[in-house]
Amino acid sequence: MDARSIIYGETALDKLVQWLRATGEPQDLEVVVQRYLEILRELVVEEQP
Amino acid sequence: MSAPIFAGTPEQQALASEIFRLMSAQGALFAADAPIKQTLSNLTDFLAAQRKREREAMAHEIDAALRANDQVFARQEDTETREIIYITSRLGVYPTRREDTSHTFKQRLYEPDEPLPVDDISVVVSTSRPALTTVEPVFISDYWQQQAGMVSFPLRSTSASTGDFDVQELEQDRESEVPVLDTDKDTPVEPVVSPDVALDDLLPADLVAQDLPAQAVSSEIRTTVPPVEITNQELMSDIEEVVPGPAEPLVAEADEGITADRLVSEDRVDIVDVDAIPAVPAMTPSESVVEGSDEVVQADEIDEIDEIDKIALEDTEPIAPPAIFTLPDGTAIDLQQPVSKLMATHRVILEEALINRIDQDPLQRIVHFGRDLYTDADKINLGKNDLRRIRDYILEIGEPVLDTAIIADLYHSHRQSTTESFRFSLNYRLHREKEFEFVGVAGACLWSTRGLPFIGTKRVKASEMGHLTSYLVEGYDDSLEQQHGAQINEEGIVNRQITFFEWEHGILPLDASLATLLPQPLLSEQRSVVLRFDVPQHYTSYLVEVRYPTGNRGGWLQGLEDFFHEHLVAGAIIKLARTEEPHVFTLTYEESGVRSDRLLTFDDKKNKFVFANLSYECAVDSEQLLSQRKFGKLKNLKALPTPDRRKADFVLAHVFEVVGEQLGTRNDPLYWLSLDDLYVAYNVLRPASRPYIESLLAADAMYAPDEATPGAYYYKPVPEVEEIEEEEDTDVLVYDDDDEY
Known part of the structure; x- marks a missing residue:
């Protein structure tokens, strides 16, 4: 995925929701942002050849 | 469902019919063909009792009747209990159950009636290889690569303008730089052919990936270069010939062969299958000497050549696209960096941006309260x-x-x-x-x-308090000069002296020291917080409402009116300290012996300041204590109405006129007052800091510092000009022409 096409807070938000549901309880904003960056990173960096 | 026809004597038919009716009732909820079982003993017990017959005789009659109707009642005998069991069904006949194995799900699953033909197996398993996704290389001009210092010399294998592979250029490069084997020599050593060395393997990966005409080139080169045969000596001499000048001599000892790898690595377009040269002596790895030459090539130099070639090859490889995206405010976030580093650098911006986006999500999939999501x-x-x-x-x-x-x-x-x-x-x-x-x-x-008791005083409205404490947000807060913020954070304690205004209304301006000590609001739109101040000296606690600054309005704490009036006087020093609970604080003060004095108070009924006898046992700053002996003039202060109290300059002039020392005359007044007393007196009417009062003094020309006494000021008000009403005598000025004439 091209990083330039990322819309922060919109791209892969469904994955973030999925993770948040899996945790089973509310999470702190910092933890959520950290996890969201990891999700975006997986989308962009790890998909590069 | 019709009843079966029974056989036998009329008595037997009647008995069989009755038994069938009994058993049908027993299995009324059974399936029509489900077996209904009953033992002979049970039937005998029931019918013998009903008909009042002997059990033995009844059993014989039943057995005889049912035997006569064996098409209806199947008879079985339990081998263990020797019990006779009759079986029938609601249909009137008991068919022996047989398992139907003519067709099964398992059979239908594995042996379908219409199996797919073998040719259509591709429907299930694709035999075609899926197209691999390839990343197109990004071509960067040699010029820019040199400018950026990415390469030390221009790439030779690609055309600068188009990136196409140039065959002639390649051949020229080979002739100019590559050790070329002289095919005219005829001394045979071993045929050396290179049909298997594909040019593709030696070309930069991107050129191959671009599907450029490199393959055609390589095949052409293969066909144009015939197999050659060379001897060791020829090989050595050829190498000597092609070694460029004394600056970079490539030499080899005759007794140590040139390694195949070396020969290949130095020549990216070498077409010699060097693996097929077993007789060629290997070159020493560290240094090689050419016969008859004093020049020595160090291994480092050879490695340097390798490095240059390696850089050239790497530079032609596709460059990974940058993983940078921008936030709405334009901040660039590089996902190539570790997440921890990104969080350390942009945590606040990332959090705000994510919250804003989540709030704008039309599906509202994520909700948040405070910092919890x-x-x-x-x-x-x-x-x-x-x-x-x-x-x-x-x-x-x-x-x-x-x-x-x-x-x-x-x-x-x-x-x-x-x-x-x-x-x-x-x-x-x-x-x-x-x-x-x-x-x-x-x-x-x-x-x-709604409906909870109000916390704090109602004598000062919230809007007025916000205005009175606006000096805190205007930069006149000096609370951190005596106690640094770091110290407050570390110790969790704030010492503070209360003024008369604070004592009278139970209000503490939310200055920087208190703001450091107290927690911040959790929600962005939150305007107040309720804290509990425990007073361990009196085993009591008070609810205190913290009103945070908004815009150009300052913040304050309210709700301490009762505690201040009961235990403290103006000038007392209090200590606020954190506890383990984030919303609970302790409020203490230093105790001293019980003393009594005539101190300034405010009489609500008379709406004026008066001195009254008060007893207190808290330690006070004698300079701040509003005793009648020192601040007797304060009783003349007016309890200014709200509009006047909001005017800081008006209050300042009023304090000077009431408390200041009159040095002038009645018609030409001149007041003198020290800043310390001015600060105390000013804080009777409204809260203020020393820097704020000094700014008021400096802003008005009517105030001038006393050069002889540092920290004292003069106030020379502008004499009021009596307004003389000009009585316009219209009778004099206006006349009627008719009167004159």
């Missing part, structure tokens, strides 16, 4: 009855209540009451209701509702 689908919904119960509970308690207390008292039996998700759901729901107000801090979610 949760999915909307997983939060627990609370109904109107829940809200009514919670509101009644808060009103019953009579003060703001923690969310944990609400859950413990109202939802202690709730199966999810202990989970964080329920706590989040409660706070999130109450936050969305207008009748509830969040007055908590991080770690202590306090909820208030």
Whole structure:
């Protein structure tokens, strides 16, 4: 995925929701942002050849 | 369902019919062909008792009757209990059950009636290889690569303009730089052919990936270069010939062969299958000497050549696209960096941006309260009855209540009451209701509702207090000069002297020192927080409302009026300290012996300042103590109405006129007052800091510092000009022409 096409807070938000549901309880904003960056990173960096 | 026809004597038919009726009733809910079983002993017991017959005779009659109707009643004998069992069904006949194995699901699954033909197996398993996704290389001009210092010399294998592979250029390069084997020599050593060395393997990967005409080139080169045969000596001499000049001599000892790898690595377009040269002596790895030459090539230099070639090859490889995206405010975020580093650098911006986006999500998949985020689908919904119960509970308690207390008292039996998700759901729901107000801090979610007792004094309106404390947000806050913020954070203690205004109204301006000590509001739109100040010296506690600054209005604490009046006087020093609870603080003061003095107070009924006898046992600063002996003039201060009290310059002039020493005359007044006394007297009417008062003094030309006495000021008001009404005598000025004439 091209990083330039990322819309922060919109791209892969469904994955973030999925993770948040899996945790089973509310999470702190910092933890959520950290996890969201990891999700975006997986989308962009790890998909590069 | 028709009854079966029974055989035998009329008595037997009647008996069989009755037994069939009994057994049909027994299996009334059975399937029509389901077996209905009954033992002979049971039938005998029932019928013998009904007909009052002997059991033996009855058993014989039953058995005889049912034997006569064996098409209806199947007869079995239990081998273990020797019990005779009759079996029938509601159909009147008992068919022996047979298992139907003519067709099974298993059979239908593995042996379909219409199996797919073998040719159509591709429908299930694709035999074609899926297209591999290839990343197109990004071509960067040689010029720019050199400018950026990415390469030390221009690439030779690609055309600068188009990137196409140039065959002639390649051949020229080979002739100019590559050790070329002289095919004219005829001394045979071993045929050396290179049909297997594909040029593709030697070309940069991107050229191959671009599907450029490199393959055609390589095949052409293969065909144009015939197999050659060379000897060792020829090889050595050829190498000597092609070694470029003395600056970079490539030499080899005759007794140590040139390694195949070396020969290949130095020549990217070498077409010699060097693996097929076993007789060629290997070159020493460290240094090689050419016969008859003193020049020595160090291994480092050879490695340098390798490095250059390696860089050239690497530079032609596709460059990974940057993983940079931009936030709405333009901040670039590089995902190639570790997440921890990104968080350390851009945490605040990332958090704000994510919250803003989540709020704009039309599906509202994620909801948040404070810093906690949760999915909307997983939060627990609370109904109107829940809200009514919670509101009644808060009103019953009579003060703001923690969310944990609400859950413990109202939802202690709730199966999810202990989970964080329920706590989040409660706070999130109450936050969305207008009748509830969040007055908590991080770690202590306090909820208030309409109808609770007011905290603080009503004598000063909130709007007026915001105005009176605006000097704090205008840069005249000197509270951190005596106690640094770092020290407050470390110790969690603030020492503070209270002024008359603070004592009278139970209000503390929220200056920088208190703002450092007290917690910040949890929600962005939160305007107040309710804290509990425990007074261990008197085993009491007070609810204190913290009003935070908004815009150009300052903040303050209110609710300490009773404590101040009961235990302190103006000038006392109090100490505020944190506790383990984020919303609980301790309020203490230094005690001293009981003293009594005539101190300034405010008489509400007379609406004026008076001196009254007060006893106190707190330590005070004698300079700040408003005793009648020192500040006797203060009783003449006017309890200014709100509009006048808002005018800082008006209050300043009034204080000078009342408290200051009159040095002039009545017609030409001149007042003198020290800044210390001015500060004390000014803080009787409204809160102010010394820098703020000094700024007022400096801003008006009517105030001038006393050069002879540092820290003292003169106030020379402008004499009031009596307005003389000009009586316009219209009778004099205006005349009628008719009168004159």
